[in-house]
Amino acid sequence: MTEREQQILAILRDEPLIPQQELAERLGISRSAVAGHIMNLMQKGRILGKGYILAQQQYVLLIGGANMDICGSTQRTLHSGDSTPGRIRCSPGGVARNIAENLARLGNDARLLAVVGDDLYGRTLLDASHKAGVDVRDCWILPDEATSTYLSLHGPDGDMAVAVNDMDILQRLGPERLADKLERLRNAAALVIDCNLPEDSLQWIFAHRGDTPVFADTVSAHKCQRLRPWLAHIHTLKPNRLEAETLSGLPLHSPADAGKVADWFHRQGVQQLVLSLGEQGTCWSHIDGSRGQLAATPISVVNATGAGDALMAGIVHGQLQGWRLADSLPFAQACAALTLASPATNHPSLSTTAVANWLAQHA
Template structure:
């Protein structure tokens, strides 16, 4: 599938009844060119019949945070207690939402379950996320709640000086509110959870859907402890070095520690482990196969979105039945593209872009 065809599918998922001329106008192409792309998608089986009926296939559900990132960067030395000249940037974020966007940009059917306020930030999050290809129909818009916001202040060198994270609305994402979505959650080919969820909600999800492939993002050292009681229910876990150290209570110095760390997690019940070692790459294991992959020698502009891209790629690989090594290589390439971009989610991410990078680095 070409990048243009992926873009067309994203728009069709957002509005299956969109008129052909309007779709062509949104893409900036002629109606005849659009018809050619639609014919190609029909031959491939992605579009079936008239009215843009999309093929039903395996899908992933991501349950987690969606927030608006507000980032301020000073133009000169940051002066405390004073007003500083600089730039303020507003962008959609949240671990769960970012994973979902990466997954959607790779062409997978992804549905997000989260909560936003009925406010301008919430409306904007839904609009932008839909445009990226995420199915947002099951995101709750709650009256009397403010959409989650992450406010960060950076010096002129880009280093964060402080931040405020307001994610109180996720406390409203309770088992009672999730229960009506049981059919959606139970039929997912992969269920993705992030540790921003409250402990009661995580306990309900782990208890009810332990039979599904559960992919879990640890989020941070502070939040990873929430997962300790539920390690046996986790199919795929992607901690960084510090998060893994917190859980297994041992020091990790590098890839040589990978086998022992993986053994601990497998004894705890985790099926697959992808341990991020920063500049030292990733050690991965499923109990039978394990290996270390170094990072790709690509430019690093912003490391913030690398982990979300890696997790999104792992889920896509699972939906496509990739084996363990294929999954690790594919995820590494997605992460490399993400960290080379100034944005938290690389808007140019596509299967074609990943395949080009994999051809450049075949091992």
């Protein structure tokens, strides 16, 4: 779907009887243009008929962090205790929210469960997510909390040099709130969680998920340890080098070590493992014994924040399409490459067409 089609679908989910003229005025385009987009959506099977009845489709439920990313970047060497000229940008972020936005831009029904404060950042996050096609109706707005914020500094190579996160609000995303969304969880085609969630929330999710496959993002070497008791319940896990070493206790110096690390995770019960090894590429493994490696494509990195979330979105998208993990990974890696080349945390023009074009150019 195009970005405009995603915007139209997001509005129709809330207002299925909205007149085309009002829709046109809200989007700032002509009524004839709206009619053309509606026709395209009907041809794609996303709208079934009069009254804008939307086609029922499988959805992904995402639970975890939604925060404002404040990113400082410089082409000069960073020096401790000194000020460095550069650029500072704010953009919507948070692991679960980022994955939700990427999934929506890839044409999937992505539904987010997150908490934000009743402040400028919170309103901006929900509005931007909604415009990207994410269903945010089940998010909670807490008037007595500040929206989660993530501050990162990036040097000339584009990689993060240091970061600070203020995510205390996530302690309010506990089992008592999640219990109200039990049916959402059990009816989802896939569940994506991140390790920003409190330990009691993770425990509740794994105890009540039913048969919904769980895709887990480890977030950091510190927070990934919250998943240790629940590895047997995870369908797909995507750690980086340090996170995989922290959980398994095994060295992961190069792709040659990936096999032993993967075997350890599979013995714990993880069905699919995707190891992000940075410049050494991506290693993947399935519990059935199939495994492989994808080399990293040389690319000029503009902003590394969000690339891992785009990779996870591509993996989940492949699962929804019924692809094998071996077929999902090239698509997912292309999602990450496009995001690395974007100054924003999420590539604003990510789509299946953009990914297909990138894959064709780098075949």
